[in-house]
Amino acid sequence: MGAAVVNQNGSLCFRNITKKYGDLTVVDDINLDIKSGEFFSLLGPSGSGKTTTLMMLAGFATPDAGQILLNEKDISQLSPQQRNLGMVFQNYALFPHMTVLDNVMFPLKVRKYSAKECQERAQWAIDLVRLSKYSKRLPKELSGGQQQRVALARAVVFHPEVVLMDEPLGALDKNLRYQMQMEIKELQRKLNMTVVFVTHDQEEAMNMSDRIAIMNNGKVEQLGGPKEVYESPRNVFAAGFLGEAN
Ligand code: ADP
DSSP states (O other), X not given: OTTOOOOOOOOEEEEEEEEEEXXXXXXXXXXXXEOTTOEEEXXXXXXXXXXXXXXXXXXXXXOSEEEEEETTEEOTTSOHHHHTEEEEETTOOOXXXXXXXXXXXXXXXXXXXXXXXXXXXXXXXXXXXXXXXXTTSOGGGSOHHHHHHHHHHHHHTTOOSEEEEESTTTTSOHHHHHHHHHHHHHHHHHHTOEEEEEESOHHXXXXXXXXXXXXXXXXXXXXXXHHHHHHXXXXXHHHHHHHHTO
């Protein structure tokens, strides 16, 4: 099928991005360079500014200062639809009254693909997450893991260059969580997608990421590969945060 496109783009840059809510600076002058095809995690405790960072990338929050570049073009002023990013969240946000197939076709219909292309591409994405047998079911007739796979299929169906994931596995139990981590990784490699992944779970970040940015109080405290941040925490906060779960 012609739909199996592998991405070549998807680099991201945050240049001096700041976001305030009233007097509170929730993201404080951060700079990030995320490479095309990279699995990049924002890791940190609750309230450290991870979701706000992701929301600015998605276009649901506007930075007070700075630039966000996708493939070296400033996207700060574009609407969420114009940014062409896939998204997966903890609560799936599947449409409960729609079948698996209709849920996955939804982003294609919004983008005005032809009926034939909607069908073909949705089928490709559903096959990719191994749910072909379930395409006529409603979300409530699926397990938690299956529902999350529908959300994944829906996020990748239009071949976004970048997929944003905010605690996507937070609602799953520990075993399923690990299995889904591996499935997401496999999908990311297969499609060569850039993934920006938000989690407060350091083990999850370590398992999945090429690089991790540890956030605290709206700042990036440390940035590096999993081994590097784990073995050489750069400051007291990073050491304390990484030590907590052990
Ligand atoms: P994290 O994802 O790391 O838990 P968030 O980005 O959700 O952190 O939140 C960072 C801080 O910004 C928190 O103190 C939170 O209460 C605050 N915040 C987030 N969104 C809003 C908002 N829409 N209005 C006011 N404060 C907000």
